[in-house]
Amino acid sequence: MPLTALEIKSLSCPEDKKQIKKFDGNGLFLLVKSSGSKLWRMRYKFSGTHKEIALGQYPAIPLVEARRLAEEARALLMQGINPSDERRERKRSHAVTDRQFNAIALKWWEQQKDSWSADHQARVKRLITIDCKSLSTLIIDKIDAGHITEVMLSIEASGSPKKAPVILAIINRIFGYALAHRLTRNNPAQGLPLKDIIKPLKKVRSHSAIINPTELGGLIHDIDMTISGTFCTAEALKLIPRLFLRPKEIRGLKWAYVDFSEKLIRIPAQEMKKDRDHLVPLSKQVLKQLKYIYTVTSYSVYVFPNSRNSDSPISKNVMTNRLRDLGYAADVMSAHGFRGTASTILHEQGWSHDAIEVQLAHLTGSNTSRAYNRAIYLPERKKMMQTWSDYLEELSLQNRK
Numbered sequence: 001m002p003l004t005a006l007e008i009k010s011l012s013c014p015e016d017k018k019q020i021k022k023f024d025g026n027g028l029f030l031l032v033k034s035s036g037s038k039l040w041r042m043r044y045k046f047s048g049t050h051k052e053i054a055l056g057q058y059p060a061i062p063l064v065e066a067r068r069l070a071e072e073a074r075a076l077l078m079q080g081i082n083p084s085d086e087r088r089e090r091k092r093s094h095a096v097t098d099r100q101f102n103a104i105a106l107k108w109w110e111q112q113k114d115s116w117s118a119d120h121q122a123r124v125k126r127l128i129t130i131d132c133k134s135l136s137t138l139i140i141d142k143i144d145a146g147h148i149t150e151v152m153l154s155i156e157a158s159g160s161p162k163k164a165p166v167i168l169a170i171i172n173r174i175f176g177y178a179l180a181h182r183l184t185r186n187n188p189a190q191g192l193p194l195k196d197i198i199k200p201l202k203k204v205r206s207h208s209a210i211i212n213p214t215e216l217g218g219l220i221h222d223i224d225m226t227i228s229g230t231f232c233t234a235e236a237l238k239l240i241p242r243l244f245l246r247p248k249e250i251r252g253l254k255w256a257y258v259d260f261s262e263k264l265i266r267i268p269a270q271e272m273k274k275d276r277d278h279l280v281p282l283s284k285q286v287l288k289q290l291k292y293i294y295t296v297t298s299y300s301v302y303v304f305p306n307s308r309n310s311d312s313p314i315s316k317n318v319m320t321n322r323l324r325d326l327g328y329a330a331d332v333m334s335a336h337g338f339r340g341t342a343s344t345i346l347h348e349q350g351w352s353h354d355a356i357e358v359q360l361a362h363l364t365g366s367n368t369s370r371a372y373n374r375a376i377y378l379p380e381r382k383k384m385m386q387t388w389s390d391y392l393e394e395l396s397l398q399n400r401k
Helices: 005-010 063-078 083-098 101-115 118-131 145-157 161-180 213-225 231-243 247-251 284-297 318-325 337-348 353-359 367-376 378-398
Strands: 019-025 028-033 038-046 049-058 264-267 278-281
Touching: 019 063, 028 063, 038 063, 049 063, 049 083, 063 083, 083 101, 101 118, 101 161, 118 161, 118 213, 145 161, 161 318, 213 231, 213 337, 213 378, 231 247, 231 284, 231 318, 231 337, 231 378, 247 318, 278 378, 284 378, 337 353, 337 378, 353 378
Parallel strands: none
Antiparallel strands: 019 028, 028 038, 038 049, 264 278
């Protein structure tokens, strides 16, 4: 008699036995063990030999599903295919696919995407699926420096060499993910000398900057929400859009310059490009961030100490490199470019040209007027810096919706 769902539910193995078998018909049976587990099995004959195949465990596989799986196995037998061999081949095929670069890259992308803006998600996915297409079907453990070099040369040949550092950084992160999940034992992208692979990139004369509000919101969201890199690198890049300082000035920032009570940063002349003391009003958001950073790096004189030597600041290009890791090429955005972004948008919003220029530490007017400007524009600059932080916060929030 065929089994019923009610009968299966009530089945148990007698105490004096280790297991019993209850047959449904056409070779399908349920193996009921003394432990309480119930396992679907199917007996069949192939090439004159009796064999058995596992179809899953009840109740995850109910009676209807077990019968369907048994029917599929019988269909394979009718074609002269051993169901057990077909299953092993399918598992092997899945195992190979799971270790292909594209599959692993998309798993990494899936893990990271919620911390990125929608635009950045699409940008990174496009770089993986289109620019890294030659790596797609390769088993990640078989990829070597030569394969990655071919990708870089292909990008150069396509006329987009500026994308090469960004794509190399993404490949490096994908291999980092694979290493962490024991999917490979090496990272051929790490330390690959791009400057020796493609022709030197033309230096960007102007500091590339994003000035479109929607794109800026996506950038700020990516910077604030993406968890990667060292603590100091990540926090420095969060701070630079909100302070109008040059990358060198951010790197050299010392706790002695930060006045929490007055909500100001006082940078001495010797640290500034124009050799003049500079005041930076702190918005509520920046003040909160600096207090948080202080709990981590107050052991050093530097706000952003070098991880290898706390008596030195972070390295020269770390903020630029982090922008590349986030997928922003040199001709799209630079660490220095945040100054141009702020200047352009604040001018469009109607803020005083002189107040903006003083906050950027640009020299304006005579020596006398410069000293006067520093004093007279401070109240306006405080208001401007708070409004700017509020503006960036709103743009970033719009990208989280």
